[in-house]
Amino acid sequence: MDLSIVIPVFNEVECISPLLDEIGVCLDAETGYEIIVVDDGSIDGTAAVLQKARQSHPGLRILHHRECYGQSAAIASGVQAAGKQWIATLDGDGQNDPADILKLYRVMDESPDDVHMVAGYRKQRMDGWLKRMASQIANSVREAVLHDNSPDSACGLRIFSRTTFLNLPRFDHMHRFLPALVQRQGGKVLSVEVNHRKRLRGQSKYGIHNRLWIGIVDLLGVRWLQLRGRQPVVSEIR
Secondary structure, eight states: OOEEEEEEESSOTTTHHHHHHHHHHHTTTOOSEEEEEEEESOOSSHHHHHHHHTTTOTTOEEEEESSOOOHHHHHHHHHHHOOSSEEEEOOTTSOBOTHHHHHHHHHHHTSOTTEEEEEEEOSSOOSOHHHHHHHHHHHHHHHHHHOOOOTTTTOSOEEEEHHHHHTSOOOTTGGGGHHHHHHHTTOEEEEEEOOBOOOOSSOOSOOSTTTHHHHHHHHHHHHHHHHTOOOOOOOOOO
């Protein structure tokens, strides 16, 4: 595998060690991958748990933000530091199933060269009804505005080209719009159904109240980028 697994975490002291163990089990037969955990300024002991996890995961790479800069910044730090061609991201709360990493990687490996992202689609979400309803509304509005043909743009589980990501415009909350941004860059995006699980430990760090209005502003900003991001078709005359 030519894969860097990037996991952004913020105050996930209860979740990150079991998640790392599960990734190790799921990818036990694979070689050529690395795991990068980006601690986004946690203040709950996550950093100490990560240091201890190196005893059972000697190849684990740990990046640390001095303060919380947000999930998009944490993902960007991990991708920047990654040493592999392909990047897999998943949330640090354990709701994404690590077994799906290999599933998405195989889809990517078998896809044409113009496919730059395989995105997870949480068809059966294991969240409360309010969160599910909010997500359905957000996905419908996003599709109506951006036309990105992505049923679950905010799913944290995805695989994409490192080179493509590094060429994307950077802004806070960009991780929620990666399919549209990759398409704007000229790459194709495939959506694949993935497993979604209940959160067994800790508490969610994101809610409707702290992202609704920001999400609307971001949505309009991404649409603005789409309208001004035409890629020229270049041919050389000999």
